[in-house]
Amino acid sequence: MTLEVDKLQISYRTLRGDVRAVDGVSFAVDDGEIMGLAGESGCGKSTLGNSLVYLEGRMKHAGGTVRLDGEVLPISDQRAMGRYRLKRVSIIPQYAMSALNPTRKVGRMTAELLKSRGVRYDSVEEELKRRIDLVGLPQGVLGMYPFELSGGMRQRATMVISTLLDPSLLVADEVTSALDVSTQRAVGEMLMEFRDERFVKTIIVITHDLSILAQVADTITVMYAGKLVEKAPAATVVGEPLHPYTQALLASLPEVGVRYEDAPLAGIPGRPPSLLHPPAGCRFGARCPFAFEKCSQDPPFMELRPGHEVACWKAVRDIGGTSVLAEADQPGTEGPAGPGAGSEVPAVPRPGAQLASPTSAVSPGPGEWTGQGTGQP
Amino acid sequence: MSLLELDKVSKVYKTGTFGGELKPALREVSFNIDKGEVISLIGQSGSGKSTLGKIILHLVPPTSGTVRFEGTDISAIGKAGLRDYYRRVQGVFQDPFSSYNPLYKADRVFDMVKSVYFPGVRGTDWQAKVEAALESVTLNPGDVLNKFPHQLSGGQQQRLLIARALLLDVRLLVADEIISMLDASTRVDVLNLLVDLKRRGLGILFITHDLSLGNYISDQTVILRQGVVVEMGETPKVLGNPQHTYTKSLLAAVPQLHKKWGELGAGATVIPAGEVRAGSSNGKIAHDEVGRYSKSPLHPLRQGRGGSGGPLSSVTKTAGGRPSLMELEDAPWQRRGPKAKKSPSAVLSAYPAPPLQECEAGHFVATES
Numbered sequence: 204m205t206l207e208v209d210k211l212q213i214s215y216r217t218l219r220g221d222v223r224a225v226d227g228v229s230f231a232v233d234d235g236e237i238m239g240l241a242g243e244s245g246c247g248k249s250t251l252g253n254s255l256v257y258l259e260g261r262m263k264h265a266g267g268t269v270r271l272d273g274e275v276l277p278i279s280d281q282r283a284m285g286r287y288r289l290k291r292v293s294i295i296p297q298y299a300m301s302a303l304n305p306t307r308k309v310g311r312m313t314a315e316l317l318k319s320r321g322v323r324y325d326s327v328e329e330e331l332k333r334r335i336d337l338v339g340l341p342q343g344v345l346g347m348y349p350f351e352l353s354g355g356m357r358q359r360a361t362m363v364i365s366t367l368l369d370p371s372l373l374v375a376d377e378v379t380s381a382l383d384v385s386t387q388r389a390v391g392e393m394l395m396e397f398r399d400e401r402f403v404k405t406i407i408v409i410t411h412d413l414s415i416l417a418q419v420a421d422t423i424t425v426m427y428a429g430k431l432v433e434k435a436p437a438a439t440v441v442g443e444p445l446h447p448y449t450q451a452l453l454a455s456l457p458e459v460g461v462r463y464e465d466a467p468l469a470g471i472p473g474r475p476p477s478l479l480h481p482p483a484g485c486r487f488g489a490r491c492p493f494a495f496e497k498c499s500q501d502p503p504f505m506e507l508r509p510g511h512e513v514a515c516w517k518a519v520r521d522i523g524g525t526s527v528l529a530e531a532d533q534p535g536t537e538g539p540a541g542p543g544a545g546s547e548v549p550a551v552p553r554p555g556a557q558l559a560s561p562t563s564a565v566s567p568g569p570g571e572w573t574g575q576g577t578g579q580p
Numbered sequence: 581m582s583l584l585e586l587d588k589v590s591k592v593y594k595t596g597t598f599g600g601e602l603k604p605a606l607r608e609v610s611f612n613i614d615k616g617e618v619i620s621l622i623g624q625s626g627s628g629k630s631t632l633g634k635i636i637l638h639l640v641p642p643t644s645g646t647v648r649f650e651g652t653d654i655s656a657i658g659k660a661g662l663r664d665y666y667r668r669v670q671g672v673f674q675d676p677f678s679s680y681n682p683l684y685k686a687d688r689v690f691d692m693v694k695s696v697y698f699p700g701v702r703g704t705d706w707q708a709k710v711e712a713a714l715e716s717v718t719l720n721p722g723d724v725l726n727k728f729p730h731q732l733s734g735g736q737q738q739r740l741l742i743a744r745a746l747l748l749d750v751r752l753l754v755a756d757e758i759i760s761m762l763d764a765s766t767r768v769d770v771l772n773l774l775v776d777l778k779r780r781g782l783g784i785l786f787i788t789h790d791l792s793l794g795n796y797i798s799d800q801t802v803i804l805r806q807g808v809v810v811e812m813g814e815t816p817k818v819l820g821n822p823q824h825t826y827t828k829s830l831l832a833a834v835p836q837l838h839k840k841w842g843e844l845g846a847g848a849t850v851i852p853a854g855e856v857r858a859g860s861s862n863g864k865i866a867h868d869e870v871g872r873y874s875k876s877p878l879h880p881l882r883q884g885r886g887g888s889g890g891p892l893s894s895v896t897k898t899a900g901g902r903p904s905l906m907e908l909e910d911a912p913w914q915r916r917g918p919k920a921k922k923s924p925s926a927v928l929s930a931y932p933a934p935p936l937q938e939c940e941a942g943h944f945v946a947t948e949s
């Protein structure tokens with residue numbers, strides 16, 4: 204495994220208290236894997252991605268570990284992380300397009316960035332030029348200011364620079380979101396190509412757009428309100444999603460070639476909860492059309508099918524039946540939950556009566572998202 | 581008579597320090613919008629979509645051609661007529677509050693409507709009118725009134741502005757990329773709202789670069805490329821049976837859930853390198869590189885793994901043999917060129933828009949050279 208994240212907790216210090224934007228998240232990314240990270244805005248995707256590379260002032264590492272190539276990353280120590288940035292971990296932040304320094308030509312900016320990492324520009328210049336060629340940019344970009352580049356070109360230049368030192372991990376945050384569909388395709392294919400060329404070992408592609416991830420990602424992880432709710436190979440997530448949230452996200456995507464006059468899409472009523480005081484139990488509960496009593500307890504993120512992890516009581520009931528439920532009852536199968544952040548308080552589900560019968564006859568099966576939620580009108 | 585008629589609308593912008601360069605943004609665009617009809621105007625960044633929207637909203641004058649609203653040429657309406665025009669034609673834009681004074685509450689947009697159009701209406705009556713408009717866009721007045729823009733979600737902001745348009749006797753709505761920045765889950769709500777307005781008889785020009793959104797919402801689709809209409813007609817025909825290479829390439833780039841880009845293949849057409857690029861200022865009709873997707877020939881590693889897994893047969897290369905990613909946007913340096921001494925009309929007449937042929941009933945396509 205190139206990247207192993209274990210029970211990671213990141214919060215923002217605010218005057219009103221800590222916003223627990225990443226709340227006990229565990230996953231691993233294999234060498235050569237592109238992991239997509241999806242979810243509505245405000246779910247903590249950027250916070251998770253940023254924390255692996257750069258914890259800014261208000262962010263607090265509240266628990267958990269991150270390992271890269273087997274080595275623990277000192278994510279809360281900015282000075283120590285400086286040795287890893289660009290060389291081992293790299294990020295294209297959300298809004299990078301507008302964040303490029305407008306007063307520096309691309310070449311000079313690159314040289315300054317390299318210098319800050321103790322790398323001489325001329326030692327990598329040849330490789331830089333080769334890669335600029337490879338992505339179809341004219342060599343002239345190095346002599347241009349960011350505003351002189353179109354959105355797609357800026358995104359490509361940013362990709363080349365951020366992976367120039369062949370890092371193990373690249374976090375690409377919403378790199379396709381502001382682009383035309385056709386430029387999206389170009390940038391998406393470039394992400395795969397960089398992986399294939401081994402310019403980078405693993406990539407976390409963050410976007411709210413699942414259809415992009417269906418194209419570029421090997422695995423897709425869906426995040427909701429600071430927690431992971433589903434992770435599986437990309438085709439499984441878009442083809443046989445088990446979590447009601449994933450199903451709802453997919454059901455809200457219009458597709459070309461389908462007529463919708465008589466069957467309009469439903470969207471997802473409501474909004475993600477505030478992470479200042481996240482609700483107890485399943486965080487999707489208020490918007491979930493399948494919520495039942497059990498959902499007042501925090502569902503553990505567990506492997507219900509090989510390679511397919513889900514945090515949902517309904518999925519447990521539909522798939523696993525009682526044997527899996529018993530497993531879920533074992534303490535320690537999930538990260539800290541509930542208000543006692545940092546303390547090991549697993550929300551231990553009791554083998555409740557409603558779970559003893561794994562029948563799904565009363566509720567719609569996975570994929571049969573109707574949008575007619577019980578939670579909200 | 582249609583609600584709105586566009587007749588050979590063209591626009592040439594004067595750019596450069598002394599307006600010495602001429603940039604054609606639209607060439608002879610003609611189509612109509614009827615009552616109760618949604619038309620999607622689809623094109624890539626820089627294709628001229630917003631320019632057309634602004635011309636319809638009387639914010640930018642066309643260089644030539646006519647815009648008729650309910651039968652009247654809008655270039656003829658004076659200042660007083662404009663106030664009346666905006667009662668019936670309204671625009672909603674992406675990121676509507678970005679240039680708004682952050683010290684103002686969002687609902688101040690309603691007060692502006694009141695002072696211009698309804699100065700005589702009593703406070704309580706006005707309040708009731710605003711609340712009715714908010715409810716008709718499924719906003720709870722308590723959630724959005726007396727709030728600053730940043731306290732509202734993107735979807736709430738868009739619906740608030742649509743509600744404002746509804747306070748007027750609006751018949752035509754120009755919606756320019758209004759939902760591109762919203763989450764998929766919220767997008768659908770705004771789309772469904774527009775469908776609802778259309779059922780109530782509104783004409784809507786829905787501007788987008790996203791074909792799946794256009795497909796979802798519209799009766800008619802117009803595909804714009806570099807200011808030229810290349811294909812238009814009934815949406816199921818244009819997007820279901822595309823005829824123009826450009827439309828096919830755009831469709832091939834749409835990310836789909838259950839089909840990989842490489843499997844679609846339709847976009848893989850080789851356009852020789854060295855063609856004049858998009859929108860060059862010397863006025864030549866440009867060839868962009870849409871459809872020129874390429875992959876490194878060095879690493880067929882992708883095959884059999886996750887990711888695109890596309891067959892390498894769909895790989896195309898530039899003339900130089902170097903892989904290139906298609907460039908669809910208009911890069912500024914490509915616009916720099918010899919200073920044109922021509923007049924706007926000369927720029928337009930030197931390269932007229934290709935004629936549209938009816939290829940099946942209600943489906944028109946431009947001849948390809």
Ligand SMILES: Nc1ncnc2c1ncn2[C@@H]1O[C@H](COP(=O)(O)OP(=O)(O)O)[C@@H](O)[C@H]1O
Nearest residue numbers: 215217222224243244245246247248249250478
């Ligand atoms: N600087 C900040 N201070 C306080 N809260 C923040 C800050 N940045 C983000 N948040 C909160 O953290 C949560 C996750 O945000 P973010 O990681 O940006 O989500 P996403 O990338 O999925 O849209 C949100 O609830 C957001 O309001």
Ligand SMILES: Nc1ncnc2c1ncn2[C@@H]1O[C@H](COP(=O)(O)OP(=O)(O)O)[C@@H](O)[C@H]1O
Nearest residue numbers: 593595605624625626627628629630631859910
């Ligand atoms: N005010 C302006 N002055 C000069 N050129 C402009 C102006 N507005 C737009 N353009 C140019 O006209 C072309 C079309 O722009 P626009 O209508 O904004 O396209 P779209 O909305 O499809 O992205 C672009 O090349 C753009 O640079």
Ligand code: SF4
Nearest residue numbers: 485491498515516517
């Ligand atoms: S069924 Fe229960 S646990 Fe599963 S998503 Fe719905 S509320 Fe959460």
Ligand SMILES: [Mg+2]
Nearest residue numbers: 248249250297
């Ligand atoms: Mg984000």
Ligand SMILES: [Mg+2]
Nearest residue numbers: 629630631757
């Ligand atoms: Mg525009």
